[in-house]
Amino acid sequence: MSTHLAIEDHALIGNTATGALVDRSGTINWLCLPRFDAPAVFAGILGTREHGTWRVCPTGAGPADVATDRSYLGESLTVRHRWVTAEGAIDVTDFMPASDDDGTISAQVIRIVEGITGAVEMTSQLLPRPGYGAEIPQLALMPSAGATQVSAQAGNGDIYWLEGPVEHTLRDGSACSTFTITEGQRIAFVLSHQSAGSPRPLSQDPYTACISASRYWQLWADQCTYRGPYRALVIRTLLTLRAMCHPGGGIVAAPTTSLPEALGEARNWDYRFTWLRDASMTVSTLVRYGYLQEARNWIGWLLRTVGDDPENLQIMYGLGGERDLKEAELDWLPGYADSRPVRLGNAAADQLQLDVYGELAIALLDVRRAGVAATPEVDRLVITLGDQLEHRWNREDEGLWEVRGPRRHFVHSKVMCWVFYDRAISLLQHRSGDQAARLERWGRLREEIHADVLARGFDEQRNTFTQFYGGRELDAALLLLPQVGFLPPDDKRIIGTVEAVQRELSTPGGFVLRYPTHSTPDENVDGLTGHEGAFLTCSYWLCDALVLIGRRDEATELFERLRATSNDLGLSAEEWDPRAKRQLGNFPQALTHLAQADTAWRLEAARLQLAYRAAGGLAFPASALPHQQQTRELDLAAEV
Known part of the structure; x- marks a missing residue:
């Protein structure tokens, strides 16, 4: 049986090309090199330590023993664990080197052990298990001046190199060392990945690399334009999002696979890919806080990936634009807390x-309004997608929750088709000459979709929109209708929908489920067995909706309870178990973090809106908001 610390007991370190999870016990139990979606060399979080781990801790520490304290160093992704023992105090600092001046990113993890007081005996135990824990590599000791090197060669020819100034012993597929650190002394271990047929990564001074990595993240954080009361929270959540933005422009939904949405059940998915939805929403959030380079990188990735074949649009791709993401099950892994199956790929x-x-259209318009100029390539993509959607919008689909049951006419999907044409018309206004006929046609179609949703997706008796045409159940995605401007926030149909979702989909603590789940797959719209936790993103959407309908105090109170579900480092997974009071799902989750950042922005914008009005009825400056639609929304919220 697999045993683990809680999901929230982990910290993320990363270099934007990949990331690792290190828990409070000093164990790295998830690491894919050199890319997020590469096979894991440490997959212990999905099984046992024998599926790949690397622990650095005081000698004699048991599996359940954890560090006394931990924190990120400033506004960075460098994490420090402090151990206080009877013999003294030790810091273990973990990080991945940042990109070089030429953009090169080293596939390395560096761990620095430093004596604070006394003299403490420490142990490093490396168990590399390439191929998601399926393989014990060939280990060998390599002589080196001033250091001991360990090589671990996988069956595919990849080599993992461990360097450190202490002697290692090889046994049972592991490399172990025991050493004593005294006050003021420090040593460093460097783990590097060498792809088959590629040259070995160059060595670098680990202490200089630590300073450079911390400076890299701090300089990025300093660009944030937000100065509101939630700045520390916002910076940490933005750093987490930035860590998932690959240098090639793709953005992963999470750096992990198969962390369960319900313990012991089968709702376990691989999130190490670029969803067009999640990536678009991430870009909109980053732009809102002043970050444009990530948006430019994403547009480049989008044009290379989708622009080459927009007729065969997929909803997700690999980081390099890969289309074949065939789903498989890794049956040798028992799963986190025995939650099977562990999945690779995503059907x-x-x-x-x-x-x-x-x-996509929202993000492109947000980027445009933030000052990134229009290009013929983006225009062509929007035109192609718009022409394509003319023949698709009235189809049934699987919706944003990716149901594995029958397709439906999901209301949220139809609303977002309306959103596409609403934003696309704005995106192409500068082409009103040569695109006049198309824009006129799209304007008529926008109105047709709007009328269709109102006629078929709204329950007059209950005064609420429904999950799908002809259904009665609700969907938390309906909370987005006022955000995207489908109807104004003060419309009674919007207020009724917000109140219905809050009433029917809330947990006892006020958090929100995505949609109802039942005992059997046939009863569940998603076609799956079992239940899941409260969906944190949906709970933040409820905060946003409450702000927009004029209930800011209630929204603030809910936001404070939601932010308390983040771990001590400010990281959040996908869901929250309201009974066990613990995080569930892949970790950290981009969708949760972007929703948290959006709500922090919206609460502050609403507060400033009211303050401006109280000071004499002055209009809130539109430049303080990401686009005019949200200005109108917050005007209405203030009046309510």
């Missing part, structure tokens, strides 16, 4: 999810 790549058109 949802082949689904029809109509909402992605809308999210």
